[in-house]
Amino acid sequence: MVRITSHASLLTAAALALSAPAHAAPASASAAAASSASVIVAATPVPSSSTDADAPLFSSETLQLTDEVIADLTPVLQNNTDLFDFGGEVSSSELSARCISCISKCKVFPGDVLWPATWVWSLFDRLLGGRLVKTVPLAASCYSSWPEYDPEQCQVVSDNWTVSYMHAADPASIMWPLFEGRSCLPTDDPSGSCTVGGYSSYAVNVSNVAQIQLAVNFARNAGLRLVVKNTGHDFNGKSTGAGALGIWTHNLKDIEYYPDYQSSSYRGAAVKMGAGVQAFEIYQKAKELGFTAVGGEGKTVGVAGGYVLGGGHSPMSSIYGLAADQVLALEVVLANGRFVTVTEDTDADLFWALRGGGGATYGVVTSVISRVQPKVGVTVSTFSFSTSATVSTSTFWAGVRSYFERFAIHADAGTYAYFWIMATGPDSFMFLMNPFFAVNHTVAEFNSLVQPWFDDLAALNIPTSPQTAYYDNFHSAWEAGFPLETVASTTMMTGSRLFPRANWESPALLNKTFDAIQQTVVAGAPVLAFNMKAELPEGYPASSANPAWRNALMHAISSASWTEDATDAEILQTMTSFTEDVLGVWRETCPESGAYMSEADILEPNFQQAFYGDNYARLYKLKQRYDPFGVFYAPTAVGSEDWVVESEDGLPDQNGRLCRV
Incomplete structure (x- = not known):
């Protein structure tokens, strides 16, 4: 494996990785990663101080995709560079020329002419450093039509189907399969039907910011549906979608406690959490270090994911308000692929919108910094x-x-x-x-x-x-x-x-x-x-x-x-x-x-009124500003009324093509 640490070595590794003819790529992305003589890691390190959040970046956040990285890849990627370019502030006429989803009424779907070829997925996986996962439903082990068929494993899945830990630890599975489309459920009939259905087709198992940037850019430029999953707890299946590329933030588990955090508007105890941190993890850390965090009631809820972005009620809320109220700063990958720090000082509008305006709407959060409270009985x-x-x-x-x-x-x-x-x-x-x-x-x-x-x-x-x-x-x-x-x-x-x-x-x-x-x-x-x-x-x-x-x-x-x-x-x-x-x-x-x-x-x-109240008009306007490409969609999210899922079963689930209204 070749790991990239500089632009010069990036170019060399890219040439090695792409030396084989494109048509000779393996049949699946996972196979591509396994068989490649070298893996490109399309990222460059930046100083941990490269943030306006008054706290250093996590190591996962110091590996980023930049214009220089893409420029270095251009000679070997040739015409494929456009797949990974950043978006920009463009007019509506320019917009339609920049991304397929802006031309087509629908997001590109498996089987479409414009669906990326196998070698493109292979290339994408190499740029990710081998982090692309082709979706295999959790219950595939119960079906003889799948290579993963294994009666013993099927029994394990069946026995644990209602346990949230199992679904949280899978890159595609969600807690409420009704909204995925019930396409592959545990069964004792191995001759039954199991399809990927409403699960994402692929998911990026994220370990650094560059991988998120690549995924956002690839989805935007290729016209793919994009979903973001941490645990999959949302009651309406916001982190799943047929034919989607998933960004799986579950393994961003860093936690850093600051007993005397200082910003322009706050001084006191705070904690920085990676997007994958769950309730049981932050509460264990809080007990260890002697503070109290405002997080979810549920044990496996992702505290720094969609929970906090949607508001987040807590056993501490009657005293300290919602989890969103505690947030002091966020590190975010925007729809244009850029990585930014969002605070009240850097971007007051986005800071307001992200804290309660819903997940999978304005960007992909990689970490949050939240105020914490003293130990309490x-x-x-x-x-x-x-x-x-x-x-x-x-x-x-x-x-x-x-x-x-x-x-x-x-x-x-x-x-x-x-x-x-x-x-x-x-x-x-x-x-x-x-x-x-x-x-x-x-x-x-x-x-x-x-x-x-x-x-x-x-x-x-x-x-x-x-x-x-x-x-x-x-x-x-x-x-x-x-x-x-x-x-x-x-x-x-x-x-x-x-x-x-x-x-x-x-x-x-x-x-x-x-x-x-x-x-x-x-x-x-x-x-x-x-x-x-x-x-x-x-x-x-x-x-x-x-x-x-x-x-x-x-x-x-x-x-x-x-x-x-x-x-x-x-x-x-x-x-x-x-x-x-x-x-x-x-x-x-x-x-x-x-x-x-x-x-x-x-x-x-x-x-719009029920979930957002009088805030909706402002949130919708900000959605158009920060995501003019329509990269982010989730059911009932801000701007979702502009899209419709052509569900295969006629139910309000995500098992179907996503199209503009």
Whole structure:
């Protein structure tokens, strides 16, 4: 292998790597990397100080693609240089001459005449340093039509299909295969059908910035659909797409703690996280070093990926706001392929848009610097109650109503409650608190806070047996309190609503809100909800996060389901009914509010208002400025209304060609 460390050696290595005739390239990109006598690493090192973020670049960020690197490649790449050139600020007439996707109505798709030839993928892989992965669905081992067929491995995949760690660790798989198109699911019938479907065709396993730049430039210039994946947690499948080139940032795991970070507007503790850092990783580091990070509730959520870009609610939000509010700086590869540092000083507009305006929209974030908080103690409590021979249905709902009436008090005390209300049979219901997460509360303080509710439950003769414990740090409390998320169901969809404080300030609106939740559960749909708030802390810069978060007291989620043998038409009917009949009742209680984009209904009507509120017009205008090429697309993202996926099954998934409206 030849590794490039200078422009001169780059030219020599390129000549060696391309000495074989193009038509003799191997049949797949992975085979190309394996058989090549030399691997080009189209990157040049830059000083770690080459940033305006007041903290050094990670080593992965010091390897970059530059104009000089491309110029050095020109003699050997010949006519193929245009595939990897940077984009520029161009007029609309020039734009159509610069990229295929600007000429064609649709992104180039496998089988099209303009789909890159095998030797082009081979060349791309060599430039990446052998980091291109041709997609093999996780469950391919279950199908005899695939070379990967292996019954033992199929059993491993089947046994772990609902475990988020497995999907996060795959370059193409996502947590909700319904939105990929259910094209290759675990099975005990090896003669069944397994296709790549709505998964990306290829993915770049990113280890440095140059690889992201190459991928962005290649996708833009070749007219390819581009997707960005860290873990694949988004409820609507934003990190997948048929025929796409994927950028997989999952392995950018660097973490650096700065006890005294200084910028023009902030001085205090901060942490720099690579885009692949997950909740369990930053929380472990925080425990080790004695700070508290504002990150996700879910264990495998990518804290520095789409989570923070979409706003990011947290067990710490009732005190410190959203994860997006903590961000002080971001390192980003833009749609033109350039690597930039984004702060309030360097680009106030983009700094605002990236913090809450959604992932896969303006660029690919390689790292974020976020403020962190001091070590904090937490009391965690779990308990439940249900209907029984001694607890009638009306009594049960009276106990739940007593809890609802105290939402403002609990959230204003800085707590975060994660609870379920569900039917367990005809006229049979359960309330499950799992958990009540009381930040900065001792057990005695927690008991004092909830005592009025517990007194009501006792007066109603509703028995409870709380399991309550205090932890002197966030990580231990979080690890004990929150279960590992269950994912990958193919027979359900979810939707949500942010219910505002105003619904608790008016007795009539509170009645309407409670009735809407009760009606949902009685009809057979579960309710998973968070009692919390996410106000912008005083002195923090404004962000583009959904304004509905700023006065919310409850983030509620429900779901609809169907049988495994349901037809596509039946599934679509169920989804539509859920959107209109179940969530429609929720919307009626607070039509001016919205929903959390990362845990929402993909069929949400007027998603622009629901997910972005009054920020949408500005965000859309910035989308046109920073991505005039239309490089980045994700369902319900800013500007997504300009595109449509021609889904193969008629469902709102990503298994189809992406075309302009």
